[in-house]
Amino acid sequence: MQSLGEMFLEQCKYLMNDKKVFEELQKWEFDFGIHEVFDVCGIGIFEKLGIRKSVILSSTGVRDIVNEALGISGPLQDSSILSDYGGYLSIFDIRRNLNFHSAWRNFFEVQSKVLENKFNFTTSFENLLRYSNLMFLNTHELADSHRFWSRRVYEIGGISFKTPKPLEEVSFWK
Known part of the structure; x- marks a missing residue:
């Protein structure tokens, strides 16, 4: 887990330092952002762009840290996403x-502290998570472990894959 965390951290630092990407993104006006909370990079990008409204997506069950940040009960009797x-x-x-x-x-805190200090954020990543208005989980409510959710959390099905096809090109990324 440590080396995985280090790779995510380095990737995020590289992206957050890419002035060209942020100059392009700042030309756009965003009403809200959509991110997955596997690491903290998405909410760091939103903070750097001044986006305070967000939606969390999870391709699997909810991450433990998200439960804590959103004030959702996550007792030890609930299976962890890693279990x-x-x-x-x-x-x-x-x-x-x-x-x-x-x-x-630990994974969340290590990344958060490094990025908060490096980019001089005035609030913690845990507080930034609390700005999320909705959370969609790719789990089925009858197939996953029973958990207590808030009104902001919606289970939208189970894992499925579509037939792969080439992505459309977007001109401003050329």
């Missing part, structure tokens, strides 16, 4: 779940 067990957790699974929760918290 490989179902809805019933033994005492050993709960202990292991604590490790998963701690790993996500």
